[in-house]
Amino acid sequence: MAGARILLVEDDEALAELLTWHLRREGHVVEHTGDGEEALLLAAEGPPDIVLLDWMIEGLSGIEVCRRLRRAGDTANVPIIMLTARGEEEDRIRGLETGADDYVTKPFSPRELVARVAAVLRRVRPALAGERLAYSGIEMDIADHKVRRDGIALALGPTEFRLLRHFMEHPGRVFSRERLLDSVWGRDSDIEPRTVDVHIRRLRKAINLGNQPDLIRTVRSAGYALDSESTA
Secondary structure, eight states: OOOOOEEEEOOHHHHHHHHHHHHHTTTTTEEEEHHHHHHHHHHHOOOEEEEEEETOOOOOOHHHHHHHHHEOOOOOOOSSEEEOOOHHHHHHHHHHHHOOOOESSSSOHHHHHHHHHHHHHHHHHHHGGSSSSEEEEEEETTTTTTTEETTEOOOOOHHHHHHHHHHHHSOOOOOHHHHIIIIIHHHHHHOTTHHHHHHHHHHHHOOTTEEEEOOOEEETTEEEOOTTTOOO
């Protein structure tokens, strides 16, 4: 399964560190905060693929964070798994009615949570469950590391392959250079943001053959997106 961008909202540092380790081992990119207000800001800056949300965080409660995420246009459809020690049926129902997609009662094993994440992602992003991605004539075979456009094989370098894969998992979504660095190169990368531009140019050259439309859209002061409506 391809990795997802996960926002982990948990104020127990030891638990957060343990969960982050297990999730990253599965190939996911994890962003962590223990603060509800900061969680809303991070989600607004770049909607994650899934939110793991502790109910009993300091300040703004997890249930209120869930409610606000559901009200915001960019995060209204982002899946949310609530993490909580509140195991009563009434509490579970309240969490689900607020907008949570799943509910994990503490204590739980990291393996259980990883499995829950995978199950939710399979429902909301079916492409993650398979080894192939497709968008506007581009077909990507993840297992064999091959890409075709309209049946013609494309030659992509490793970085361009990872970049295209990320775009194809989130078609139409605009990503800033910084977000692409985090997701494609990794948060600890020393790569300069402008280096992203170089790889975008290489990716464009590789996938835009002849007079075919340019599928990479440049959004001034915002970033890039894979968009079949592109006129860039």
